[in-house]
């Protein structure tokens with residue numbers, strides 16, 4: 197097991213890592229995910245031995261790694277710009293590290309043959325890097341990293357130089373390879389889709405700290421902080437106050453349904469996050485209105501009931517219980533209904549991506565349009581009056597400002 201414990205590193209005023217602790221299991225495919233500058237490369241370099249931390253320890257199966265020189269660590273590091281020797285053949289490039297260790301010739305040849313087969317490059321062994329595609333060069337770099345049989349392979353943005361299609365192929369390839377060789381892989385990436393498709397577990401970094409460590413599905417479905425909810429995949433975020441009916445109380449839309457991740461004090465500042473694919477889009481039918489005629493209800497907003505509730509009690513903060521229980525009973529039913537009916541809005545844009553369509557819905561009172569994802573093509577038109585709604589179990593409510 198790789199254990200990172202209390203690692204901190206500053207560069208002048210910049211705190212690149214602030215008391216970071218992680219445990220990575222033997223044979224695990226682990227991703228360090230975060231926006232540019234959050235400290236993930238610095239951590240990778242500390243593990244590899246190219247950077248020294250100000251505080252903390254790093255151990256591999258209980259043995260201290262920090263005391264060892266980089267070349268004495270059972271670790272390979274594959275950089276973003278995997279420099280291959282241009283004048284050497286693929287086989288020579290892969291053999292280079294083993295030859296430097298002065299391994300017997302026959303062993304070098306056997307191991308190179310094995311590893312070239314693993315990465316599917318046996319037929320290209322005699323070519324030079326310039327005669328290979330980007331994806332193939334990537335495989336050579338991988339072969340070079342694993343031929344030395346490290347216990348740990350560190351990969352810094354390994355696929356970022358590849359185009360989208362090759363990248364998708366290589367993601368599959370990397371996963372298969374990791375499974376086959378059984379080496380612990382730690383990959384650094386800022387691409388959340390890549391991290392989710394590759395890794396068994398992901399650590400999400402923000403400004404030098406680890407926000408959440410989880411398996412991809414948990415990270416996606418149960419983000420524990422607003423940062424993770426926003427960074428990992430698209431999310432619709434609503435601000436308000438915790439309280440009542442497993443809902444977020446909002447000024448603009450009344451109660452919005454969701455599932456609190458932790459117990460939140462009524463009235464506490466909170467955030468609701470709902471994924472685009474969990475949002476249902478319902479077209480509003482206006483059978484009695486001829487086109488161009490003004491609507492009876494011009495208040496294109498949240499529910500009428502919840503708005504009137506705010507009008508009635510202007511001094512009540514959202515989530516605070518009402519004085520009149522009779523009103524409360526009546527209102528809680530209407531809150532139930534209004535939350536179930538959803539929010540009114542207007543379709544701003546419909547984008548078709550092949551397998552899915554993304555529909556942006558302008559919701560008065562909400563700064564960002566609500567994003568809805570549907571399978572295949574969508575029949576809804578730009579300008580259509582719609583409602584957006586979701587089930588309580590499909591939205592999470594978390595404390596704001598974490």
Ligand SMILES: Nc1ncnc2c1ncn2[C@@H]1O[C@H](COP(=O)(O)OP(=O)(O)OP(=O)(O)O)[C@@H](O)[C@H]1O
Nearest residue numbers: 207210212230231232233234235236237238239386
């Ligand atoms: N040698 C250095 N000297 C000064 N500042 C540094 C040094 N290395 C890193 N930093 C700073 O530390 C912070 C973390 O950098 P790091 O490279 O670890 O981030 P990152 O998450 O890997 O970003 P990216 O995805 O852009 O590579 C950044 O603010 C960076 O500018």
